[in-house]
Amino acid sequence: MNKTETMEAFDYTLPYKTYIDPQTFAEEKEKIFLNSWVLSGHTSQVEKVGDFFTFEIAGQPLMISRDKNNELNAFYNICPHRGTKVERNEQGNKKIFMCSYHGWTFKLDGKLNKAPNFNTNDLGNHSCMTPVQLEVYKSMIFVNLNPEAKPMTEIREELVKDLEKYTFLDSLKKIRVTERVIEANWKAVIDNYLECDHCKLAHPEFSKTFDMKNYHIDLHDGYTCQYSKLTNETSEEHAKFYWVWPNLMISIYPGKDGNMTTSQILPLSPNRSLAIYSYYFQKDEMTEEQKELIRFVDQVREEDFELVELLQTGFDTQAFKQGIYSPQEYALKYFHQRYEEEMDNNDLSAGR
Ligand code: FES
Ligand SMILES: [Fe+2]
Structure with missing residues (x-):
């Protein structure tokens, strides 16, 4: 040869x-x-209503919070008024989030609570911090920044079946x-x-x-x-x-x-x-x-x-x-x- x-x-x-x-x-x-389902955190970080944590994926500032209905929400940690980063702490517990620029406040699910420089909350897609797809599997929190992404458990069917046997993971x-x-x-x-x-x-x-x-x-x-x-x-x-x-x-x-x-x-x-x-x-x-x-x-x-x-x-x-x-x-x-x-x-x- x-x-x-x-x-x-x-x-x-x-x-x-x-x-x-x-x-x-x-x-x-x-x-x-x-464009992928990415691990972002764990449900033990957001056990109580008002618990939140912030993080970044490829330079995108994001936040996960537990709202009043005990639901988890993921959204961009970015104010829909002019684009300021809203929450500066890495984690904590809050009743409301406030943007430090013009004082807009947001509920725990990322929706606008009050915009002091407007007299309405009807601000179209500026009336909430932009939501992100979230899925919890075995207490691990995954997000996908593509709004069109298929559900993670559907895309990762084989992995989901494989990990099912580890009941202690929950x-x-x-x-x-x-x-x-x-x-x-x-x-x-x-x-x-x-x-x-x-x-x-x-x-x-x-x-x-x-x-x-x-x-x-x-x-x-x-x-x-x-x-x-x-x-x-x-x-x-x-x-x-x-x-x-x-x-x-x-x-x-x-x-x-x-x-x-x-x-x-x-x-x-x-x-x-x-x-x-x-x-x-x-x-x-x-x-x-x-x-x-x-x-x-x-x-x-x-x-x-x-x-x-x-x-x-x-x-x-x-x-x-x-x-x-x-x-x-x-x-x-x-x-x-x-x-x-x-x-x-x-x-x-x-x-x-
Ligand atoms: S940029 Fe957030 S309130 Fe203005
Ligand atoms: Fe190695």
């Missing part, structure tokens, strides 16, 4: 340009992040959140998660804890699932590590004290991302075993951050323009194929 034939035998990754290019980044925001509470800015493109963080060829070298403790000879990565419709037996495990109930299109990772640890962690990777710029890690347990007080689990998970993540940041330094060089997949890196390829489909799809009405 000559050199050309050998080269053609490889499958190539996404072009590295897509990990550094501002134009691609702007397109991803529109076609992926403003009663978990968000106990701890950590955030970290990663100096890398959001896709590089997902790429790192979707293969374990690096595990032996980069995660010695993880590789000792799990049976790496029987490490599985299964592909499903819009998500993947990784699992393996613990080296000392006798039970058939394994920890499962899910990736859900586009930017969510969910780790589920079943058993008596069943618990979960989620990781959201939010794009900040072509070479910068915000990772939000949340830990959910059944009780407010963590057991020693759970504290140990957090230590273990944090350590594995820190090992990954270092690698991903090193990886990003290679994307903007003249060395070569694309990487290649090893035979085990098929989940990475699956992610890249989905990415290309979404980026090629100009019809934004579908909403994933």
